[in-house]
Amino acid sequence: MRVAIAEDSGLFRSSLALLLRSLGAEVTASVPSGAELLAAIRTSLPDVVILDIRMPPSFTDEGIRAAREIRGLYPDTGILVLSTYAETSYASQLMETVPSGVGYLLKDNVTDADALMESLARVAEGETVVDPVIVRRLLGRKRKPSVLDTLNERELEVLRHMAEGRSNLGIAKELFLSVRTVEAHVTSVFTKLGLTPSDTENNRVRAVLTFLRSAGAPG
């Protein structure tokens, strides 16, 4: 696993690089800004880039801008945003900009090495990963009426786990269900969200996007 890091805070950047190396990843670049990251990955393309949201020069949403640019130039490179902000709007913004092969995790996840590596792997494989804190917030939110209202509780739960980046097997383990049952729920979710059951992986992404859009998009 080849990873490039763009992170403003030096201490966190070096600690993160240390952690990733200790977990067996190869850190190809570790730089403080999006621009420097773009320069670095031009020579050596990683599997995944890790981005901070707030970076120089403007300290606003450089992470999301860099994500768009990287996806435009290198569509196969996964993008994982590690953020301090638990706001759903950043996650939604990111998903709107880059619909797949992308993740939005809170930096707190560095406490769980396995989860971090698993997320990196999923993003690298083109899946979508959203931090459970944000997913819970989106789900707990009393929303305006949307297509998600047609899902039952179990289906919503399955969708939530899908959004967090789990496979059917992972979901089955988490919910103490059989893989077959999970697959049935997943199909049901796709049907209710109006997705054709042919292309399973793409549908997963679309379902998660539907979920995020209807739950997370401001206004």
Place this chain on the structure above:
Amino acid sequence: MRATISSLPPPLPLRFSRTWRDGGAAGREGTGRSGRLGIWRRRRPWLAATEILVATGCFCALVQGPQWRESAALATVNLAVSLLFVFTGLMLGREPGQRVTAWALMLAGVFRCVDFVDAWSGPWHAYTLVFGGVDRLFGAWALLRYPNSALSRLQRWYLAVFAGWMLAGRALIVVTSTAQWNGYPPSWWPALMPDQQLSDALNYVVHGGEGLCGIGLMALLMNRLIRTRGLDRIVITPIIVAGIAAVIAAIVSATMMMFSLSSTPNGAYLVEGVVDFAIPVAFLIAVLQRLLLIKNVTELTAQVAAGGDIGAVRGALRSVLHDPTLDLLDTSESSLRALGSRSPGRLVSYIRAGQGAPIAVVVADPLLARYRELFDAATTASGLALQNAQLQARVAQEKLEQVRASRARIMEAELAERRRLERDLHDGVQQHLLGITAGLTAAKAKTSDPEAAAAFGQAGMSLKAVLAELRDLAHGIHPAVLSQSGLGAALEEVTERLPLPVSVHGPARRLDASVEAALYFVACEALANVVKHANATSAMVTVRVGESMLEMVIADDGIGGVTADAGQGPATHGLPGHGLAGHGLAGHGLANMADRVGALDGEVVIVSPPGRGTRLVVRVPCG
């Protein structure tokens, strides 16, 4: 003073170029310049007045001649009454517009003594019989005239009929009688066609007619009293009362003489003379009263000295000038336009601040033109009060501006401080802790010692909890999303943490940072109250941006009944996990909201009928 005057509005288009514009009687008085008696325009008027009094006194003493021997009391009363009439006439002559009335009074006084010229022997008896009532004619004239300077048509007719009846009737009596029939010793008498029966009949008819004229005068005087208003009424009441008393006395005296109820005619004259005192005394009272009224102006000055607004000054002017129709207008265009349309025949006068431009306009009853000194004194005092009020208002306005600016500065400083704190937390403590956490995780991954791994894991979990708390703290201090994505996004974030569905309609564009921050914190406060007290099932936050005003409405479908001073109960906690309680925003409830919005020159309005939800509206100017 001068500096402030120069900043007053420029002089008005002088549509009302004459300061005194009255369609009333004063306009017709224009002849004698000021309408005063001539002597008061002399260099030493008091000396001239004394000379006139002395001369009149000598004349009146002389003209009564033998009367002094016959009845010194009557002669003294006559002299005193005459002098008092003349003195009063002179005093009255000082007032503008009273020249003619003054003459009438003085002539009434002089003729009153001339009536008693019949004490001398000679042709005077016939004179007295014919002209003995001329003093009453002058007296009636003065009574009807004062303080108006013109007579009505009815009054003129009355005086003409009275004079004609008396002079013609008495002349007829004289030519149809002899001196003896009229109780005089034999003397020269123009007895052209003496006829006792005819003369007696004429006597009754003429004197009866004079009695009717007296009653007519009373009616006219009563009518005047009823019709007069304002200051005039105050001034003429004693005169009319005295006039009516004098008429009654004259009628009684005439009746007594006619039916010989009095042992001597002198007794009747004496009674009449004493009552006649009342007339000049009443005129003097009137003159004094007019002088005393000016004293009221000090009262007015005291009333409005503290700097009353235009309404207070208007009220004071109305009471001092006894004119409930008086109006005091500012000098704005709209006032002046209204003035042009509603003041025909009214007295219009500008109030100026020193030499400066007019600061107000008085529109008053035209009769006040007769009280010019009083009117001028009152308007001058009002001008000072108004100017004082203007200055005070300006100072207050300036202070208000200062307070507002300083409040805005405080809010801005607070906002900047909050953002700095949040950034410091984010870039410093949070990143450092995250770095340590990542290091711990790496150490945990590298160690083969299971106890060390467990300890690292434990430390990592604790750090994760600390990080979550720090994140909430930073968000509560200043949500980064507010600066970054604006009010709409920040409100979305807030409402998704609430236990009830809240629909948010954010502004279409970014707003001023201080406006966004204020509205955000007000919305948090209001929503926290909704959650805690409103018992609502849903709520709505709408921000609309107009051209000059932006409006945020926070509405719920709860129990309502919020009063502006108490809020929805004691709001002591902020939003759950939102750090609001930590910075004391929620504790002060509505006052805090009003403060924040007030700093932006805006307002907070709460509509909360019991049982029908609460609607909190925040309006802030924008542009």
